[in-house]
Amino acid sequence: MIRALFAALILCAAPAAAEPLARQLFGAHATPSRQAPAAIGSYAKGCGAGLVALPETGPTWQAMRLSRNRNWGQPELVQFLQDxxxxxxxxxxxxxYIGDMSQPRGGPMTGGHASHQIGLDADIWMLPPDRLNLSRKQRENISSVSVRTNDQTRVTRNWTRQHHALLKAAASDRRVDRIFVAAAVKIAMCNAATRADKAWLQKIRPLYGHNTHFHVRLKCPAGSSGCIPQTPTVAELSKNGSGCDETLNWWVTTYLEELRNPPKRAKRKGPVPRNAKTYLLSDLPSQCKNVLASR
Incomplete structure (x- = not known):
């Protein structure tokens, strides 16, 4: 209630020329909107109506970093994580151990994450749980483990067959659109899979910053007409594309080299495009105003 009142005061007090940041408005809400569930906009530019909470603890999971209040998602996401x-x-x-999902009303987050805005993204820790009765304090202090080497090309001993099996099961689920992992994980999974069993690997995508968790993204739920789906990749459009050849060649030879020796960027002309940190409410789909206004 206090957070919601704070958000309302921000909207009322701020003149048009000083429109508050969307992340401030959405971050001020501690509860979901009283609306039918709906994913609105795109994964990195939208909001979520009628989100539901993943229970903090269940028979086979625990939500981590509870102080962030980011264990919210579309009903489909909550069910998927339980499954x-x-x-x-x-x-x-x-x-x-489940990390960040979405804020109670989705939208840009107060800190971190460009996506996770419409209730269809979730971070799952690479750390196999020792126990599922951690206290709130313990969940704030415990950390996951990295499964890749510092040079980003190989997995460490923390990577196991169980990790491979878990990611394969997730990628084989029809509800899943894609899964972001460290490139070393994609490479290891490509090397371990047989030629006849690689099609599911197209959903496994290398992305920097995913060495301690994997990021699952679900497809737009049926009936969410305002949800903007992901653009298919070349691997998805090909008959049996796995992305393995592209990953092995591009990541090792091109991307890592660019990380080590960043190319000089030309000076940008015109205004800098807004992003999740700088979006205003007016940058998001118009329905997001109703999500914020719902009580």
């Missing part, structure tokens, strides 16, 4: 945590139990883990 996948059951799969984790089947492969030999005690369950899953």
């Amino acid at each position: 996948l945590s059951g799969v984790a139990r089947q492969i030999g883990w005690k369950g899953l």
Whole structure:
């Protein structure tokens, strides 16, 4: 209630020339909107109506970093995470540690993450749980583990067959659009898979910053007409594309070299494009105003 009142005061007090940042408005809400569930906009530019909370603790999962209040998502995401945590139990883990999902009303976050805005993204820790009865304080202090080397080309001993099995199960789920991992993980999974069993690997995408968790992104739910789906990749459009050849060649030879020796960028002309940190409410889909206004 206090956060919602704060958001309302921001809107009322700020003149048009000083429109508040969208991340401030959405970050001020501690509860979801009282609306039917709907994913609105794109994964990195939108909001979520009627989001529901993943229970903080379940038989096969625990939500981490509870102080962030980011264990919210579309009902489809919450169900998927509960299902996948059951799969984790089947492969030999005690369950899953779930990191950031979305804020109660989605939208740009107060800190970190360009996406996670419409309730269809979730970070899952690479750390196999030792126990599922961690206190709130313990969940703030415990950290996940990195599964890649510092040069970003190889997995460490923290990477196991169970990790491979878990990611394969997630990627094979029809609800999943794609999964972001460290490039070393994609390379290791490509090398371990057989030629006849690689099609599911097209959903596994290398992305910098995913060495301690993997990021699952679900497809737009049925009925969410305002949800903007991802653009298919070349691998998706090909009959049996896995992305393995492209990943192995491009990541090792091109991207890592650019990280080590960044190319000089030409001076940008015109205004700097806005992003999740600088979006205003007017930059988001118009329905997001109703999401914020709902009580």
